[in-house]
Amino acid sequence: MSVESTIEINVLYFANLADESGCDEESLAIANKMSLSQLYDHLQQKHSLSMPQSELRVAINDYFVSWDEPIKAGDNVVFISPVAGG
Amino acid sequence: MSVESTIEINVLYFANLADESGCDEESLAIANKMSLSQLYDHLQQKHSLSMPQSELRVAINDYFVSWDEPIKAGDNVVFISPVAGG
Amino acid sequence: MDNHFEKSVHQGAMQIKRSVDDAYHLAIQDGFALLDVAIDEPRLRKALIDDRSGAVVSFDGRVRNHNNDSQVQRLTYYGYEALAINQGRLIIDKAKAQFGIVNAVAMHRIGALEIGDMAIWVGVSAAHRDAAFDACRWILDTIKADIPIWKQEYYPDEPSKWLSNNG
Amino acid sequence: MDNHFEKSVHQGAMQIKRSVDDAYHLAIQDGFALLDVAIDEPRLRKALIDDRSGAVVSFDGRVRNHNNDSQVQRLTYYGYEALAINQGRLIIDKAKAQFGIVNAVAMHRIGALEIGDMAIWVGVSAAHRDAAFDACRWILDTIKADIPIWKQEYYPDEPSKWLSNNG
Numbered sequence: 001m002s003v004e005s006t007i008e009i010n011v012l013y014f015a016n017l018a019d020e021s022g023c024d025e026e027s028l029a030i031a032n033k034m035s036l037s038q039l040y041d042h043l044q045q046k047h048s049l050s051m052p053q054s055e056l057r058v059a060i061n062d063y064f065v066s067w068d069e070p071i072k073a074g075d076n077v078v079f080i081s082p083v084a085g086g
Numbered sequence: 087m088s089v090e091s092t093i094e095i096n097v098l099y100f101a102n103l104a105d106e107s108g109c110d111e112e113s114l115a116i117a118n119k120m121s122l123s124q125l126y127d128h129l130q131q132k133h134s135l136s137m138p139q140s141e142l143r144v145a146i147n148d149y150f151v152s153w154d155e156p157i158k159a160g161d162n163v164v165f166i167s168p169v170a171g172g
Numbered sequence: 173m174d175n176h177f178e179k180s181v182h183q184g185a186m187q188i189k190r191s192v193d194d195a196y197h198l199a200i201q202d203g204f205a206l207l208d209v210a211i212d213e214p215r216l217r218k219a220l221i222d223d224r225s226g227a228v229v230s231f232d233g234r235v236r237n238h239n240n241d242s243q244v245q246r247l248t249y250y251g252y253e254a255l256a257i258n259q260g261r262l263i264i265d266k267a268k269a270q271f272g273i274v275n276a277v278a279m280h281r282i283g284a285l286e287i288g289d290m291a292i293w294v295g296v297s298a299a300h301r302d303a304a305f306d307a308c309r310w311i312l313d314t315i316k317a318d319i320p321i322w323k324q325e326y327y328p329d330e331p332s333k334w335l336s337n338n339g
Numbered sequence: 340m341d342n343h344f345e346k347s348v349h350q351g352a353m354q355i356k357r358s359v360d361d362a363y364h365l366a367i368q369d370g371f372a373l374l375d376v377a378i379d380e381p382r383l384r385k386a387l388i389d390d391r392s393g394a395v396v397s398f399d400g401r402v403r404n405h406n407n408d409s410q411v412q413r414l415t416y417y418g419y420e421a422l423a424i425n426q427g428r429l430i431i432d433k434a435k436a437q438f439g440i441v442n443a444v445a446m447h448r449i450g451a452l453e454i455g456d457m458a459i460w461v462g463v464s465a466a467h468r469d470a471a472f473d474a475c476r477w478i479l480d481t482i483k484a485d486i487p488i489w490k491q492e493y494y495p496d497e498p499s500k501w502l503s504n505n506g
Contacts, residue, residue, distance in 0.1 A: 063255065110348045288388075
């Protein structure tokens with residue numbers, strides 16, 4: 001029987017993602033080696049998020065990262081829906 | 087013996103043209119039908135103005151005009167050397 | 173969505189996590205900050221200018237009373253401040269490297285704004301006007317594309333909507 | 340050239356022929372005026388803006404301490420005010436017809452200026468940023484090309500010179 005290794009991370013939600021998830025922040029235990037795409041798939045199902053991943057950018061620890069950036073224990077992960085500043 | 091018809095006009099000088107002519111304004115009696123180019127030729131000789139006509143623009147009564155605009159009695163004529171605002 | 177719910181999930185994104193003075197200090201030093209009160213343009217402008225600045229170009233974006241065909245009553249900007257500040261610093265650094273400019277400062281307001289309120293200010297000083305215009309426009313466009321700020325507009329006869337700059 | 344002589348032929352072109360308040364009134368109404376004291380930028384900016392103005396772009400040009408390789412101590416702008424005002428009105432009218440803007444106001448200072456003094460201010464308000472940027476730049480370029488203002492720069496180690504924008 002395999003012991004699956006998990007890590008604790010934190011996810012922040014803004015704008016329509018916050019509306020749909022009903023929260024602005026949550027702590028999660030996720031499988032080690034889970035990718036950012038897999039994480040978004042998981043959260044999209046969990047919160048019935050309407051936006052496809054293709055419309056999002058992603059940030060870790062307050063910097064934009066590419067979707068193949070690995071997730072580390074303690075990371076702050078944020079999926080960024082299309083912005084509207086200015 | 088022909089009586090040459092003359093008109094009275096006023097010429098203003100600015101910048102290097104004022105330096106060279108030593109005045110900012112003068113009244114002149116000129117031949118009727120004198121063109122703006124002929125007027126500048128005349129003033130260039132009179133005041134030893136260094137700038138060729140090709141570098142100048144010309145204004146009558148506070149509006150730019152083309153060099154073929156006729157001069158009328160009482161006109162205010164100004165030759166405009168290259169500008170340097172901004 | 174009722175107002176209570178709106179507040180509970182977005183409230184953190186309507187306020188900055190530092191003092192107003194610290195926000196100005198950051199904007200003036202690193203080139204970008206968020207603010208949650210009215211932007212004091214003369215304060216930013218003053219910080220931009222020195223004897224090498226022959227040309228100063230500034231942009232300010234204000235809340236209009238119309239967006240396309242809809243009558244706008246008010247709007248709220250929400251920001252992810254920590255990312256906004258990091259990304260803003262990168263944008264300003266890149267503008268300084270890319271254009272021949274002396275200095276650049278930008279600030280974006282978040283929270284509830286009324287018609288006429290200034291939402292963004294971008295100022296660039298340079299020796300020459302072309303660099304100042306080009307850099308100001310580029311910084312503005314890049315802020316609009318990359319800074320994590322979201323906008324919700326409220327209308328008299330329709331539900332509020334989330335807007336997107338590229339949608 | 341001695342100072343007395345300089346004054347006698349250029350003095351009229353260093354001063355405006357109306358009151359400062361009349362100059363602001365003219366700039367705000369027709370879009371352009373000359374001024375012979377420091378330009379009060381907030382006064383012009385305030386007149387530019389209304390609820391339709393989503394975007395405001397402004398340019399200010401200041402006296403730099405260098406022009407090419409020469410150290411500038413001070414400079415004097417001379418203007419032919421009546422022509423400047425007529426031409427300025429035409430430029431602003433053309434900008435309003437040509438770009439989709441709400442309003443445009445510009446002012447040029449004449450007389451003796453020190454390093455850092457503002458010589459020109461151009462402000463444009465529009466519903467959208469592209470029109471505001473394009474119109475501001477066009478107005479500035481056209482003022483520089485067409486408004487009868489001349490500039491004499493003074494240097495520590497050389498005689499003063501008349502400058503030209505297209506020379």
